[in-house]
Amino acid sequence: MSQMARNASLSGFPELLPQERMIEQHVIDSLRKSFELHGFASIETRAVETVEQLLRKGEIDKEVYAVSRLQADEGAAEAALALHFDLTVPFSRYVVENAGYLAFPFRRYQIQKAWRGERPQEGRAREFTQADFDVVGDGVLPFRHDVEIVLLAVEALSALPIPEFRIRVNNRKLAEGFYRGLGLEDTPGVLRSIDKLEKIGPDAVARLLSEELGASEKQAQAALALAQISSADLDFVRQVRALCEQHGVQNDLLEEGLEELSSVLSAAMGRAPGTVLADLSIARGLDYYTGTVIETVLVGHEALGSICSGGRYDALARKGNRTFPGVGLSIGVSRLLARILSQQLATASRSVPTAVYIALTSDQDWAAAQDLAVTLRSRGIATEVAVAAEKFGKQIKFADRRGIPFVWFLNQEGGHEVKDIRSGEQVPADPESWLPPAEDLHVLVQPN
Structure with a gap:
């Protein structure tokens, strides 16, 4: 909505x-x-101007938001300030x-x-x-x-x-x-x-x-x-x-x-x-x-x-x-x-910048997953790492709910696989060279 x-x-x-x-x-x-x-x-200009400056052109004084401290210094003379309206x-x-x-x-x-x-x-x-x-x-x-x-x-x-x-x-x-x-x-x-x-x-x-x-x-x-x-x-x-x-x-x-x-x-x-x-x-x-x-x-x-x-x-x-x-x-x-x-x-195309979600096979993999994330991020790929080794189905569901297109898996032998959770296709991947398709690398905004 x-x-x-x-x-x-x-x-x-x-x-x-x-x-x-x-x-x-x-x-x-x-x-x-x-x-x-x-x-x-x-x-960039400041958000506030003096009231005198703001009201010297045009007639919209009823629409101007004045700015003042809740507890001004007693007896101190301060210029009247307001938020700029344009x-x-x-x-x-x-x-x-x-x-x-x-x-x-x-x-x-x-x-x-x-x-x-x-x-x-x-x-x-x-x-x-x-x-x-x-x-x-x-x-x-x-x-x-x-x-x-x-x-x-x-x-x-x-x-x-x-x-x-x-x-x-x-x-x-x-x-x-x-x-x-x-x-x-x-x-x-x-x-x-x-x-x-x-x-x-x-x-x-x-x-x-x-x-x-x-x-x-x-x-x-x-x-x-x-x-x-x-x-x-x-x-x-x-x-x-x-x-x-x-x-x-x-x-x-x-x-x-x-x-x-x-x-x-x-x-x-x-x-x-x-x-x-x-x-x-x-x-x-x-x-x-x-x-x-x-x-x-x-x-x-x-x-x-x-x-x-x-x-x-x-x-x-x-x-x-x-x-x-x-x-x-x-x-x-x-x-x-x-x-x-x-x-x-x-x-x-999605509500988060993340293109890759790294799943955990076991909690001991978290440090290795963080190293992998650093490699992917250094190549401009927005990446998140799971915080717990839950069931793969639950981790994939979490990524899917947020619109993240790819889930990355590390296996016990040190190999890597990446899954496109929209098509279900899962393939071997090298962190040093793998790239998502251009349309998935960044969030795309397109007219309907």
């Missing part, structure tokens, strides 16, 4: 059974391999504090826990793992990194045991330029309203634009019409130009955004046709995004929400007059894992 189907003793803080943890480790190892193949270096804000601090030690553009990935006091549901836990990858520049960061990040997302997600996915891309410059061309100057406010489109629908968004931002009905409908444009090829350019002509919109920022979004789509069409879509409804509510914005959904699992999101930020990190523009994405490892487990989208 999946962990997600069991009742957790503390809601929102999931724990995994060994076989489930194997799948999570496979996902993390696969992502790490993808990131490192592209030259991204791993970092990895982006800690990373921006990390870049500023370590700028003198980093080579720019700095390519980083980070796979860590985060904490957020949300109402627990599938895909949303209070303690969860994210995998972030970013490229950060010093002063400037060429746009080509935006394209690179999207292509890496395609590659990294394609290697995971998950269903088909769609990466939906927009550009804030395009949207903001269009809104300004319409006469809507509070572009962050318009974007925050458009970001709610899938949750509350177009009529409610139109009311928000009218009541909160003073948009006319014509302006509101034009903003909604832009958000309805979507295509898996460059046809979105034609649709945007037609809408601009209809409403008399001309704006240099819009033109810049159109060009950038076209570059992303062109590259993706060559590498992964149909996987990346231009979707002008994607807004990303946080104000620090300045260009490319991205959300990703699993086909057939859209209700799960975005599994990989982020974008371009030109001023998230600052140090005096120095700015560190960046572009990056965050993959929701725990969100993906929740769906993989609940829908049994993937299976681990």
